[in-house]
Amino acid sequence: MLHHRLFVPALALLATLAPAVAQDKRPTAEDLAKDNKLFITLATEALHWREPQEPFHIAGALNFVGTRGLGSYLFATSDGLILLNTGDPTSGPMVEASIRKLGFDPKNIKIIINGHGHSDHAGGFAYLKKLSGAQVDIMEPDIAMLEDGGKSDFHYGKDWQVMGQEPVKVDRALRDGDRVTLGEVTLTALSTPGHTRGSTTWVTHVTEAGKTYLVVFPDGGGFNPGYRLTGPDADYPGIADDYRRTHHIQEMLKPDMWFGHHTEYFDMEGKLKRMAQEGPAVWVDPEGYREFVAGKKRAFEDQIDREMGAKPQKQGDL
Numbered sequence: 001m002l003h004h005r006l007f008v009p010a011l012a013l014l015a016t017l018a019p020a021v022a023q024d025k026r027p028t029a030e031d032l033a034k035d036n037k038l039f040i041t042l043a044t045e046a047l048h049w050r051e052p053q054e055p056f057h058i059a060g061a062l063n064f065v066g067t068r069g070l071g072s073y074l075f076a077t078s079d080g081l082i083l084l085n086t087g088d089p090t091s092g093p094m095v096e097a098s099i100r101k102l103g104f105d106p107k108n109i110k111i112i113i114n115g116h117g118h119s120d121h122a123g124g125f126a127y128l129k130k131l132s133g134a135q136v137d138i139m140e141p142d143i144a145m146l147e148d149g150g151k152s153d154f155h156y157g158k159d160w161q162v163m164g165q166e167p168v169k170v171d172r173a174l175r176d177g178d179r180v181t182l183g184e185v186t187l188t189a190l191s192t193p194g195h196t197r198g199s200t201t202w203v204t205h206v207t208e209a210g211k212t213y214l215v216v217f218p219d220g221g222g223f224n225p226g227y228r229l230t231g232p233d234a235d236y237p238g239i240a241d242d243y244r245r246t247h248h249i250q251e252m253l254k255p256d257m258w259f260g261h262h263t264e265y266f267d268m269e270g271k272l273k274r275m276a277q278e279g280p281a282v283w284v285d286p287e288g289y290r291e292f293v294a295g296k297k298r299a300f301e302d303q304i305d306r307e308m309g310a311k312p313q314k315q316g317d318l
């Protein structure tokens, strides 16, 4: 199946780190749930967060400028650049170099936006804002964690020294349905909380060779090891309802193209290999989007069942 690898559970991916390590010595879901530092260390390496990736043009105004594992997207408009996500705290210079390689000036970034405020996506915000003077537009509930470097994050706040990033001043508070426009590009911000309270799904159009495509960047529907969704220990009151609403919104969207804040979500590597032959149409993948959203929803319902004692504890989703 074309998309089966999208839903390989995080632990299976993390296990590829040390194939020589005996099965019983590999970290369990419980180990990762208890130890945020272990989780982020393994994920950084196994999911290629800090490995360089050749930047490339996707379609229309849209370009990829992220790392091998972390999605970062550049919209080139007649009035300047919009940057969506910036990778982790080490990624700033890599994103900067990728923008230059594509022939654009990073100082011309006018607006920086994100999917959610964790350090593997907001890590380069401070660096790239200093470089460009861009304004930072963030969904209101994630503003605090951007401005305090992650200290107020409901799940990772206590480990902000490991999980946080350099604080950055936010210039515009976004609400559900707000638009970010520069030149001929408009992106609509949908509030899709759960993963963080301010997680944002971005919706836009790109036009390539006379064809216009609906493009979605889904975020917010996944949970990490150690998240608690029900009962008095829930990460925040109402988190399960937020996830359900988010999954519902994402189910209703019917994009042609879709991209993730983690590159394995949408099989970037596989599609990129085919792009030389097939052109931008390789990114048209409505079926992959449906499977992705369904996978996040299924993992969420399984976790609820486990928390209610209806299923044995086992590995979670990323």
Ligand SMILES: [Zn+2]
Binding pocket: 116, 118, 195
């Ligand atoms: Zn995250």
